Amino acid sequence: MDAREKILDAATELLARASAADVSTRAVCEAAGVGAPMLYRLFGDKAGLLAAVVDRGFEQYLASKRAARPSADPVADLKRGWDNHMRFALDHPNHYRLMYSPELATPPAAAKEAHALLHGVLERCAAAGLLTVPPEAATRVVMAANVGAALSMLTRPEQYPDIRFAARLRDSVIDSLTSPADTGEPHDTGRGGAVPAAAATLAARLRAEPPQRLTVVEAALLQQWLGTLADSGEPTA
Structure with missing residues (x-):
């Protein structure tokens, strides 16, 4: 060795x-x-050592996520991913808390990969017409909620003794970002209307299957327009 x-x-x-x-x-x-x-x-330095320890500790967890086969229901996959994230955090509390420690100036590679894998599932939700906000925004919301729930249970176990808390938060967050299966009718989300949701769906489908008749520049411009329309349903400060 x-x-x-x-x-x-x-x-x-x-x-x-x-x-x-x-x-x-x-x-x-x-x-x-x-x-x-x-x-x-x-x-x-010490931060570099700790980041390497986190990446090593998360390798088995990330390997299982990489190997997971997508089901026909991306929202169900999203919920399973949340549950797996919580399970790993509770089984490996010190690795998990270290991964999200503010003392690590450079986030471990594992954190970036976990974010990217979550984004991939939400891209599938959008392409299926099930997402009411752009995948990028949904990824930030789900990851922040998932990490927040895990850290709350690890650092304040006396306040969060019941694991069902995480499942309730999971359902609340995911329900706020998704809509029922596409019936062919425009989605009225109540948070910006049908157009932003339709734009997010079309943008995701075009990323999955780039249009052959458009040039690279035209495709990029179309994605920019769709992104603007999708973002129009997001609240502003």
Whole structure:
């Protein structure tokens, strides 16, 4: 085993046993049997080490999400993704809290990939005519709610002792962003009307199946127009 793997193994074990989502570089070096210069040469600084530990810890979780086969119901997939996210957070509390710690100036790669995978599911919802806001906006809302629910349960267990809280929040958030299966009638969402929802749907379908008769510039311009129409249903400050 090389020095990098020894350091990551030691940091992972110490993190799992720690009372808080943090470990000292001194303790990691002692556990790994390496000097501090080696740790800093390989990871740059403590933040770099912790980001690498998070990415390693999340690899199994992300691998399962990458391998998941989409079902015919993207909204059901969205709910399953939420539940899997909560399960991982509760099973690996220190890794999870560290992933979203403000002490990490650069977000771990795992956080970016989790965001991208969620966005992919919401693109499918939009293409199916089930999303009432643009996928980008929906991704931010769902991710913020999912992470907020998980961190609330981890950091304030006395206030959030019931796991059903997360399921209720999940349904409330997803219901606010989606509409029933497309019946061929325009969606009246009550939050901006049918046009923004239709624009978000068409934009997603065109991203999935780019029109052959349009040039790259024309396709980009069309996406820009559709994005403007989709955003017209979003509230402004």
